[in-house]
Amino acid sequence: xxxxxxxxxxxxxxxxxxxxxxxxxxxxxxxxxxxxxxxxxxxxxxxxxxxxxxxxxxxxxxxxxxxxxxxxxxxxxxxxxxxxxxxxxxxxxxxxxxxxxxxxxxxxxxxxxxxxxxxxxxxxxxxxxxxxxxxxxxxxxxxxxxxxxxxxxxxxxxxxxxxxxxxxxxxxxxxxxxxxxxxxxxxxxxxxxxxxxxxxxxxxxxxxxxxxxxxxxxxxxxxxxxxxxxxxxxxxxxxxxxxxxxxxxxxxxxxxxxxxxxxxxxxxxxxxxxxxxxxxxxxxxxxxxxxxxx
Numbered sequence: 001x002x003x004x005x006x007x008x009x010x011x012x013x014x015x016x017x018x019x020x021x022x023x024x025x026x027x028x029x030x031x032x033x034x035x036x037x038x039x040x041x042x043x044x045x046x047x048x049x050x051x052x053x054x055x056x057x058x059x060x061x062x063x064x065x066x067x068x069x070x071x072x073x074x075x076x077x078x079x080x081x082x083x084x085x086x087x088x089x090x091x092x093x094x095x096x097x098x099x100x101x102x103x104x105x106x107x108x109x110x111x112x113x114x115x116x117x118x119x120x121x122x123x124x125x126x127x128x129x130x131x132x133x134x135x136x137x138x139x140x141x142x143x144x145x146x147x148x149x150x151x152x153x154x155x156x157x158x159x160x161x162x163x164x165x166x167x168x169x170x171x172x173x174x175x176x177x178x179x180x181x182x183x184x185x186x187x188x189x190x191x192x193x194x195x196x197x198x199x200x201x202x203x204x205x206x207x208x209x210x211x212x213x214x215x216x217x218x219x220x221x222x223x224x225x226x227x228x229x230x231x232x233x234x235x236x237x238x239x240x241x242x243x244x245x246x247x248x249x250x251x252x253x254x255x256x257x258x259x260x261x262x263x264x265x266x267x268x269x270x271x272x273x274x275x276x277x278x279x280x281x282x283x284x285x286x287x288x289x290x291x292x293x294x
Contacts, residue, residue: 004028006073006126006134010050013043023049023063032063040065056098069095076125076139081116090116092136103136109167109195120196121163148181151212158203164193181211188215227260227268241287246280
């Protein structure tokens with residue numbers, strides 16, 4: 001018997017009641033119920049209709065014509081994780097009103113703390129097992145390469161978001177929001193992201209494999225704390241982008257302008273000098289203009 005679950009098929013109406021049409025695809029003779037409210041037109045015996053067929057959460061064979069998911073058998077798209085069951089896997093919303101799809105624990109990381117959590121995203125298709133049950137199956141490397149776009153040198157230094165799709169000992173593989181492949185070396189992250197997690201990253205280079213090298217760590221000036229950020233903000237708002245303060249200024253002068261101690265000021269300025277965000281010239285602190293941080 002041909003297996004049709006998880007696909008869009010054509011069927012004919014063979015019966016009805018007050019709420020449902022009952023339709024049968026010609027290829028396997030099974031009967032699926034179709035809500036009359038979802039039918040594209042009034043159906044009569046022998047009338048043809050086309051829709052997505054699946055088994056709902058109550059184990060009833062069903063067709064939908066209005067809520068056809070983009071995730072199907074051999075059709076990949078992103079779904080959103082809605083629940084986790086440690087003994088089974090994760091449940092993914094693919095757009096069906098009364099059915100979430102399970103991705104088996106066999107396809108998930110060995111370490112359960114790296115499993116996707118509700119809100120995370122997985123690129124998956126559907127597959128039917130030998131018992132007629134639909135499961136989600138994760139896209140492999142070839143699928144991601146097929147979907148991805150070629151990076152450009154102008155991508156370097158960009159901030160972007162990306163979805164984690166593979167966890168490896170040598171690093172984390174991601175797909176950016178604009179469909180480019182990315183790689184995060186373990187040294188460029190403070191902790192390993194989860195499978196399916198959406199991360200904020202910045203581009204630090206182009207890889208030899210046609211992807212982007214990314215970092216989850218902030219730029220140096222972003223990691224130096226509130227005092228340094230306050231100094232940068234004040235410099236930004238000065239007409240000449242200068243402050244009449246340096247590490248030679250008195251504690252009273254620094255306190256009057258910034259409200260912090262001289263020790264705090266010196267530490268913040270030291271970080272900014274190291275990050276090449278400021279310079280000290282003739283008793284003044286000057287803002288340096290670097291590459292765009294957008």
